[in-house]
Amino acid sequence: MTRSIEFWMTMATALLLGTVGVLLSVWGNPENSGICVSCFIENSAGALGLHDNGNMQYLRPELIGFLLGSTASALAFRDFRSRGGSAPLSRLFLGIFLIFGCAVFIGCPIKLFLRLSAGDLTAVAGVAGLLGGVWLGLRGLANGVELVKPSQGNASGGHLIPVLFVVLLIFLFMRPEFLLFSVKGGGAQYAPLSVALAAGVALGALAQRTRFCITGSIRNTFLMGLRTPALWGLLVFVVAAAVSSMVSGRFNLSLYGQPGAHLEHVWSFLGMGLVGWISVLIGGCPFRQLIKAGEGDADAGLVVIGMFIGGALSQSWGIAATAAGVSLYGKVAILLGFAFVACGSLLYRERSR
Amino acid sequence: MFRDFFDKSCWGLLAVALTALLAVLLVDAANRDGKSARGSNKAMEREMAYHARVELINKLYGPVEVLRTAGRNQEALLKLDELNRRYPGEAHGHILQGLILQDMGAPDEAIASFVEGIKLNGDYVDDKSPLSRRREIQGLVDIRSKDVSARVAANPDNRTLAGLLQKTNYLKSRLAGGCE
Numbered sequence: 001m002t003r004s005i006e007f008w009m010t011m012a013t014a015l016l017l018g019t020v021g022v023l024l025s026v027w028g029n030p031e032n033s034g035i036c037v038s039c040f041i042e043n044s045a046g047a048l049g050l051h052d053n054g055n056m057q058y059l060r061p062e063l064i065g066f067l068l069g070s071t072a073s074a075l076a077f078r079d080f081r082s083r084g085g086s087a088p089l090s091r092l093f094l095g096i097f098l099i100f101g102c103a104v105f106i107g108c109p110i111k112l113f114l115r116l117s118a119g120d121l122t123a124v125a126g127v128a129g130l131l132g133g134v135w136l137g138l139r140g141l142a143n144g145v146e147l148v149k150p151s152q153g154n155a156s157g158g159h160l161i162p163v164l165f166v167v168l169l170i171f172l173f174m175r176p177e178f179l180l181f182s183v184k185g186g187g188a189q190y191a192p193l194s195v196a197l198a199a200g201v202a203l204g205a206l207a208q209r210t211r212f213c214i215t216g217s218i219r220n221t222f223l224m225g226l227r228t229p230a231l232w233g234l235l236v237f238v239v240a241a242a243v244s245s246m247v248s249g250r251f252n253l254s255l256y257g258q259p260g261a262h263l264e265h266v267w268s269f270l271g272m273g274l275v276g277w278i279s280v281l282i283g284g285c286p287f288r289q290l291i292k293a294g295e296g297d298a299d300a301g302l303v304v305i306g307m308f309i310g311g312a313l314s315q316s317w318g319i320a321a322t323a324a325g326v327s328l329y330g331k332v333a334i335l336l337g338f339a340f341v342a343c344g345s346l347l348y349r350e351r352s353r
Numbered sequence: 354m355f356r357d358f359f360d361k362s363c364w365g366l367l368a369v370a371l372t373a374l375l376a377v378l379l380v381d382a383a384n385r386d387g388k389s390a391r392g393s394n395k396a397m398e399r400e401m402a403y404h405a406r407v408e409l410i411n412k413l414y415g416p417v418e419v420l421r422t423a424g425r426n427q428e429a430l431l432k433l434d435e436l437n438r439r440y441p442g443e444a445h446g447h448i449l450q451g452l453i454l455q456d457m458g459a460p461d462e463a464i465a466s467f468v469e470g471i472k473l474n475g476d477y478v479d480d481k482s483p484l485s486r487r488r489e490i491q492g493l494v495d496i497r498s499k500d501v502s503a504r505v506a507a508n509p510d511n512r513t514l515a516g517l518l519q520k521t522n523y524l525k526s527r528l529a530g531g532c533e
Contacts, residue, residue, distance in 0.1 A: 107532075181396060188481055189530075260530070322533045
């Protein structure tokens with residue numbers, strides 16, 4: 001395994017993700033949110049005027065970088081294939097619930113491990129939930145739950161999401177009047193644009209080549225044990241993030257007083273559980289969906305659109321948790337999410353006669 | 354993709370649309386040169402509304418600040434009580450109450466008031482907000498945090514103290530930052 005170039009590329013991606021994930025916080029992003037796809041989506045949805053929380057509005061360059069870095073890499077290595085048509089509407093809704101799960105935990109799976117490696121012990125419940133969710137998803141797959149196979153061809157519209165993100169990139173530089181930018185709160189905390197964009201592009205390109213993904217790594221570990229490079233990638237990511245947190249003086253081992261965290265562990269567990277389950281069904285965590293959308297996967301593109309809708313609704317409807325805890329709407333959203341995925345599993349299951 | 358008349362028509366239409374788009378943008382940029390942005394500027398409107406709100410808060414709660422500065426804390430608390438009943442969802446009253454209680458040597462009650470206020474409006478722990486009272490709240494939390502933990506350790510069955518520790522931890526978490 002260690003002789004393959006894929007192994008070392010996965011390690012390089014994980015090392016960069018862990019290091020840059022912490023450094024982006026040092027350079028200006030919110031604490032423990034150097035990289036958080038769900039936070040970035042909530043911020044970007046706010047910047048586009050999709051919600052009115054004035055503290056969460058900033059068109060995050062990293063998000064645009066992830067997707068366009070993936071597109072550039074896919075085009076350069078002739079990997080760009082327009083494909084789609086696998087249960088599109090279901091994926092859109094799964095994208096919405098994916099962000100609801102993240103919003104209740106306060107962070108995507110990448111941020112989950114960034115929080116943990118910065119000493120935030122409230123993330124332990126999230127890790128347990130994510131493991132449980134991935135296991136549940138795998139049980140579903142093993143029992144025939146599968147979204148239908150996608151078809152290939154330009155009619156799938158796989159190029160539309162990269163084009164949309166090129167438009168967002170133009171917006172980022174042109175700053176049209178309709179864009180909203182926070183002047184206070186988490187949305188007003190950001191790394192320099194060029195640094196954030198470069199980090200996003202580099203990580204997007206590397207992730208496209210290696211297919212590195214947090215939930216994918218856990219899934220592969222459950223399936224293949226120690227033989228998968230993804231497990232080692234995940235460990236390198238966590239160690240790199242922990243070392244970077246310690247070196248930058250951001251490590252604080254405690255259950256209390258952590259930035260962007262709450263103490264409702266059951267809901268942290270369930271939020272990440274939902275994210276893990278959905279991620280296995282749709283083939284990757286929020287970060288991976290961006291990468292796949294960048295390489296022409298229209299189904300992942302619909303998940304990305306769903307994530308934007310979910311990001312907007314999380315803020316508008318008060319679903320997103322805060323340090324004060326999880327709102328009633330957040331709890332309802334999680335339970336509805338589990339009900340939705342359970343119904344989907346029943347409907348999409350291939351049963352042998 | 355350039356085979357028949359239909360393909361060529363589509364390419365032609367695309368070229369015309371893109372050229373027209375470019376022209377519209379260039380003409381707009383030329384007209385705008387040296388002038389301020391036209392149309393609705395949501396960001397500016399929002400900023401103005403926010404500043405108007407800050408002004409209104411300062412005006413409403415000004416008499417309380419005057420009493421507090423004069424050291425007439427009991428009178429200030431009575432005035433605050435009246436304002437808090439009139440504007441129950443407004444965080445500023447709770448924050449001011451916390452500051453007055455802190456001045457009066459009641460740090461536990463001050464912590465409870467700060468928590469009430471910050472739950473309603475996080476601007477009070479945000480450095481970039483004109484409403485920010487971060488320095489005062491951080492100071493109180495830094496001083497009291499160890500003391501509260503020690504008291505809870507000494508009285509593990511005391512639910513009031515456990516609640517106070519929870520509130521102190523909430524303030525620590527909000528002061529630590531994060532994305533929310």
